[in-house]
Amino acid sequence: MKNYSYIHIFNCLNCAKEKCTKTKQKTPAKYCSRICVGIASRKTKEEKFQTKKITYEKNVIRKEGCWDWKGALNYKGYAVLAHGIKAYRLSWEIHNEPIPEGMHVLHKCDNRKCTNPDHLFLGTNADNLADMQKKGRRASKLKEAQVKQIKILLKENDFSYTKIAQKFGVGRKCISAIHQEKTWKHVKLCP
Ligand SMILES: [Zn+2]
Numbered sequence: 001m002k003n004y005s006y007i008h009i010f011n012c013l014n015c016a017k018e019k020c021t022k023t024k025q026k027t028p029a030k031y032c033s034r035i036c037v038g039i040a041s042r043k044t045k046e047e048k049f050q051t052k053k054i055t056y057e058k059n060v061i062r063k064e065g066c067w068d069w070k071g072a073l074n075y076k077g078y079a080v081l082a083h084g085i086k087a088y089r090l091s092w093e094i095h096n097e098p099i100p101e102g103m104h105v106l107h108k109c110d111n112r113k114c115t116n117p118d119h120l121f122l123g124t125n126a127d128n129l130a131d132m133q134k135k136g137r138r139a140s141k142l143k144e145a146q147v148k149q150i151k152i153l154l155k156e157n158d159f160s161y162t163k164i165a166q167k168f169g170v171g172r173k174c175i176s177a178i179h180q181e182k183t184w185k186h187v188k189l190c191p
């Protein structure tokens, strides 16, 4: 039995027609049909950019402050036009200029749906990582002092991940990530 978990309403990146699909993918496809895939493959970069722009205009809601987005979101909650095409990156190219090779477009606001160019800035890979960590910490339920306590408990090795997770009201994975230094690496215990 086919188990489709996502329903997407999206605009084809070739013909801009609206299409509804059921898929296992968390983000919609780029094209409505094989014919459109074929036509798109013969389009120039500039022609592709123009159709993306049409789709972008259909989905963006310009307003004061953060702009809204009617279109699809990816699994992290960022506005996308289709699988792998991030709307905020496109917005940068529409309102500013092409993004230099290897550069990231980052949000000044914490709104992943927002594509207002005034709320975006260009950054390097290092800027991107620092930004993600900063935002990750802000979203984290734990405070630095609690992480220290968790690290002490992990060092003493008396309690399981599950027990510690229960005590701090977080998931077991969160504790194992701290233990493996995937998160909160900067919090050190006194020697
Ligand atoms: Zn199409």
Ligand SMILES: [Zn+2]
Binding pocket: 065, 066, 067, 109, 110, 111, 114, 115, 116, 119
């Ligand atoms: Zn914003």
